[in-house]
């Protein structure tokens with residue numbers, strides 16, 4: 001351990017601290033003034049902020065700040081304010097009937113604009129962003145509606161849901177004809193051929209005999225819900 | 241490696257490994273109905289393999305006393321290799337999750353590869369695997385040279401290196417099996433946490449002892465930072481992980497805190513993990529390797545002191561800026577915000593101190609990619625802290641919080657600062673440690689530098705854009721006073737930025753692989769001029785210049 005002897009750094013002209021570790025040295029450069037300046041500035045700003053805003057704990061309470069600002073009250077107030085602003089049209093939607101709302105183009109513009117984002121945030125996960133549905137989730141862009149296509153009906157479907165926990169929920173179910181042995185396997189296959197043929201008229205890959213056989217089974221088992229023409233029945237919400 | 245251990249040290253090592261294997265066996269026994277059993281098997285295997293490894297060379301001749309004249313660098317070497325392995329794994333998983341955000345089906349339908357499980361695999365691999373190993377390696381290296389004292393013994397540093405990696409392995413494999421505490425950066429469950437406590441306490445002691453026996457009157461600034469890193473991480477880890485397991489045979493545990501106290505403890509931990517793991521430790525690295533490589537004295541000793549105490553003091557208060565506008569009482573948020581603002585000053589003082597150190601050596605920065613890595617790291621450190629303090633302002637945070645802006649900030653720090661300073665330091669130490677004249681290929685170092693820089697810049701810019709777009713879309717109202725965009729609209733808007741980020745990440749990953757290859761070749765191919773070993777930091781101790789690559 002040599003005697004500590006500060007050297008002068010030829011490049012900066014500053015002295016070193018005189019100590020060396022493993023070849024490393026440090027200059028004894030004074031701390032630049034700006035550093036103290038900004039440190040004081042930041043501290044003063046903080047003190048000012050502490051005085052004005054809720055800041056320091058005092059046992060079970062805290063300094064409330066001269067401005068008396070409280071984030072919870074602020075949120076409540078701005079929610080209130082936004083609700084008042086919106087009430088111009090929300091009140092009409094709540095009170096007027098669907099026909100009246102639909103016959104007012106400016107109001108409908110608001111409804112459509114708002115509805116788009118609501119649909120995106122709440123419905124699109126199942127029905128798709130384009131509302132075209134997917135496996136297990138109905139397409140909402142066709143004219144066939146399971147639970148009715150009048151605004152009142154749609155409103156009600158959204159209100160109670162389908163197979164939801166709401167007491168008045170729409171319930172959608174179909175017996176397990178195969179599992180519960182209400183129909184033998186062969187009959188199930190036949191009726192599959194029949195309904196396949198319905199939606200694919202003229203299809204070549206189905207056996208006409210099975211279609212015929214299936215038709216009889218359909219009439220006996222399925223018409224109650226799906227209708228004699230298999231077009232469904234929105235009254236009881238049956239698919240086509 | 242084992243030939244360097246004395247006979248008694250070999251016996252200790254076997255006993256410790258046996259104890260580990262017994263713990264593993266116990267875990268298998270009590271945890272057989274739980275995923276914990278699989279972890280037991282891993283621990284058991286780790287213990288047994290180590291015993292065999294020692295057994296192989298058990299009867300090797302005892303090392304000569306001459307070894308004591310040299311620093312003990314083998315653990316650092318192993319930790320550097322491990323760091324690079326974790327880097328490649330962690331960056332690859334990072335890029336994988338980045339692509340998952342572009343194309344969600346990239347999980348291929350299995351549970352372990354879902355986004356929620358791979359994301360912590362990424363963060364743990366890069367922060368703890370890559371960063372942690374690099375910190376252990378460099379801290380032991382720097383400690384010995386700046387205190388001119390050898391590590392106290394030859395077993396405990398190995399325990400730290402291997403024990404720590406066992407921790408990382410348990411953590412990462414646990415996430416993939418669904419074992420998690422759901423606390424960010426503190427995901428591992430109770431038994432893994434307990435294991436880390438043991439390892440970390442040993443690390444602390446390994447660090448303290450040479451420092452206490454140092455042959456220098458003063459403690460070099462790097463060591464202040466490394467000490468702060470080790471000590472504070474111990475405290476943070478223990479407090480935040482206080483939890484009660486469901487039973488000794490189950491991985492699941494419940495935190496000792498609940499509600500807003502839990503949130504505050506978690507972000508006190510989380511923020512100081514950033515401060516003392518991702519900042520203090522790496523500042524220690526920077527304060528040693530940058531001036532060493534540049535061949536310049538530190539710009540100002542006084543500034544080092546101010547920034548060290550400023551950083552350690554202010555950081556402790558800042559955690560609540562992660563919980564702005566939440567159930568956390570507003571006064572706590574005020575303190576978090578104001579202390580974060582004051583924190584900027586010592587942070588910039590650190591960045592300024594190291595960048596000013598380069599005065600007189602800028603020509604080297606131009607020519608030497610290794611030094612340029614460190615210089616760029618300093619710049620990104622300054623940038624990230626400025627951004628951080630800005631984001632800590634409540635009204636700014638109301639825009640940035642929950643958005644990709646935070647992710648951009650994180651990776652400006654993680655890629656630009658943490659990874660760059662680590663790569664720079666590793667490129668500096670590898671030739672010193674393995675006694676090579678230089679890296680296997682300086683050209684590849686240069687290539688790595690540009691890949692890393694390009695990747696970082698693309699990543700950060702993509703996330704700034706994405707984050708601000710996202711934040712603004714969330715708060716855009718139409719004239720009727722309702723939200724103009726649905727959440728999914730924001731996802732559509734972010735999609736192109738996610739592609740850009742994943743491409744930037746890919747560049748960064750390729751850079752990391754190039755680096756790993758280069759390091760591996762440097763180790764494998766002995767350089768013709770080993771005697772000339774550019775071992776700049778040769779200490780003025782007995783036997784200096786004769787430090788040989790052990791083993």
Ligand code: HEM
Pocket residue numbers: 331332334335336337338339341359362363366367371424646647650651654655658659741742744745746748749
């Ligand atoms: C190849 C380079 C990398 C890529 C592509 C990448 C990608 C990602 C992605 C996609 C996420 C999740 C973001 C989200 O949830 O929206 C993430 C999170 C994170 N990454 Fe990386 N990453 C990379 C490198 C790194 C490195 C080197 C580090 C640290 C040293 C790091 C630290 C983190 C952290 C701390 C988070 C969590 C951020 C938060 O929760 O706010 N990453 N990364």
Ligand code: HEM
Pocket residue numbers: 424510514518519558561562563580581583584587621624625626627628629630631632633637640641642646649650652653654657658
């Ligand atoms: C003066 C220094 C810094 C300040 C004041 C600061 C402040 C902040 C703030 C305000 C956030 C956002 C919190 C939120 O909205 O959720 C944040 C997030 C984060 N910062 Fe910094 N930052 C600083 C430096 C750094 C550095 C150097 C790194 C190094 C990598 C870093 C890593 C992170 C990480 C990982 C997160 C994400 C935490 C999460 O998972 O949510 N920060 N920081």
